[in-house]
Structure formats: structure tokens, C-alpha cells
Amino acid sequence: MKKLIVLLVAVALVGLFSVTARADDKVLFSFEKDTQGWEIPEWAMEQEDHVAKSVEVSKDFAKNGSQSLKVMSNFPGKVWTSALVEDFEYFDWTPYKALTVDVYIPAEAPTGLKAKIILTVGENWKWTEMARTVALKPGEWVSVTANLLPGSEDWKKTVVDDNFRKDVRKVAVRVESNKQPVYNGPIYIDNIVLTKI
Secondary structure, X not given: OHHHHHHHHHHHHHHHHHHHHHHXXXXXXXXXXXXXXXXXXXXXXXXXXXXXXXXXXXXXXXXXXXXXXXXXXXXXXXXXXXXXXXXXXXXXXXXXXXXXXXXXXXXXXXXXXXXXXXXXEOOOOEEEEEOXXXXXXXXXXXXXXXEOOOOOOOEOOOOOOXXXXXXXXXXXXXXXXXXXXXXXXXXXXXXXXXXXX
């Protein structure tokens, strides 16, 4: 009996510390009411290799809550294409060490799509892509996480320092098809979260 009580107390404490750690995180976007400013940028609508067609909130799938951002896309295959959506705001992420975005494609979607986070930072509006892509898994939520701390190697051709996260002007999610697969359907984005240092 004593072992059972000790075990239950230990489980309760682990749960308490998990909740406490999560309480420090900041949910930037949850899409519970609307698109929260997320859109397909005009320049992308004019590019043949950018294949996002529309953006809306949806109750089809959600990582947290009851809604997510639904991006309709049409990847033709044979050439590199991407579906990109973004939000334009001024952010100071100084207190945070990482940014995570959850991305979902339906179970009937093909394998081969990959996602990454892109930031626009600083007075020069520097376009800053993640140095890697994360493979999406049909029928599963996949977390895409990028380190924001000084010295991070998660960002392509960028020296990450304190100024990097102090002046973020746009945050974008890009889903890519590198010649394969062909896919005409939705991509869902949810639970965009900053992790506290």
C-alpha cells in the first residue's frame, strides 16, 4: 500500500511540474476564433512555384482546442513547389528559447511533404529560413521546432544573437514538395508556441 501511495504522489508531482513548465510557454496562435492575421502573402500568390490557394479556420482537425488554420494547396509534382502562409507583426521574443509549430496533413495525403519555419527579422527585413525541413507524416501532427538562442544553428546563413529574436517582423510556415509528391488538399497548422528560457 505504501508503494502505491508513493507511486501516486510521484505521478502527481510529475504532472504538476509538467503543467508548471507549460504555463511558462506562450501560445502565439491557436486559431480558436479566426485566422489571427495569417494569410498567403501577395507576392506568393503571383509566383507559380507557390501553391497555397486559400486560408481559413477549420474544425476538421486541431492539435489543441477545437480549430486550426486550414491551408488549401495544390502541389503539381515534377518541380519544387511550396505552400507558404505568414503573419506580419512586430515581436520581441527575448524571453524565449524556441518556437514550435504543429502541422498536420490528412491520412490520405502522400508522404514526402516537408515543413519549415521562416522568420523575417530586423530593420533590414532579413528573410531567415530554418536550415532543415521536417518530414510530415500523413494522419499525424508533427511538431516543427526551431532554437532561438544565440549560437543556434537552426537558421540558414544567419548568426543568431540576442538581436535576432528581439525584432521579429514576420513568422511564416512553408510546406514543400521537391518534385514529389503530387498533392491537392489541405494542410493544417495549429498551436504556434514560444518556449520560455
